[in-house]
Amino acid sequence: MGCARIRYCSWALPFLFYSSLPRSVKWRKKQGLVEGGHSMASEEESTVKEPLDLIRLSLDERIYVKLRSDRELRGKLHISIRVWESYGGYHVVNHGGNVFPRGLLSNLLWLKWAYDQHLNMILGDVEEIITTVEIDDETYEEIVRTTKRTVPFLFVRGDGVILVSPPLRTA
């Protein structure tokens, strides 16, 4: 069980300890995992059900957000981990209307995310990039200008968000 999950989310190293606990056959059957079979596809299906799941899997914390009005943000999505004692099991956690994938979050971890279904989010150590295009009056050429700004701790209202993704490698 542990191996397939490591391949899929290799950045989740701190959490591998928790996901490699022994699991009974009965539990595996309940999870829909075939014992000894290659279940990569079904795991992917069960772990990324909705678009918001991709954000949940950004466990390295840094994300890239594209906003309206030609703005971009790079920041740290605030995450914290709490040991989840008493739920005792493998059922799905409903947190603010979002469904946590059972496979990734074992019954020992509860990842709390600083965003909600509107994509309101709280980011830390944020760099904002504003892109403006100016047209020179004489030459009519386009000048693309970017302004950058850093903010330590920022709440972003979700209606301005276009997309959220792991940070681009070119940055």
Add this chain to the structure above:
Amino acid sequence: MLFFSYFKELVGKEVTVELKNDLAIRGTLHSVDQYLNIKLENIKVVDEGKYPHMLSVRNCFIRGSVVRYVQLPPDGVDVDILHDATRREARGS
């Protein structure tokens, strides 16, 4: 609901609200509601030369939908309180 609880914890702290029309207002957070409408006290517009409209305004009410960002104090909030509020909400729903 999550961020409504979060902002309730921040009441009394100084925040800077940046609106979608690029106006940025710094003030003390007085109250917030479920729509994330914000009431600020003792406000100061960040670029007063550019936006003289609010020179005489002490307190203001900002409709939540016009907010682009809220710049929060770096010491933020006690994250544990937020965790507990979220957990309570998750259990309740």
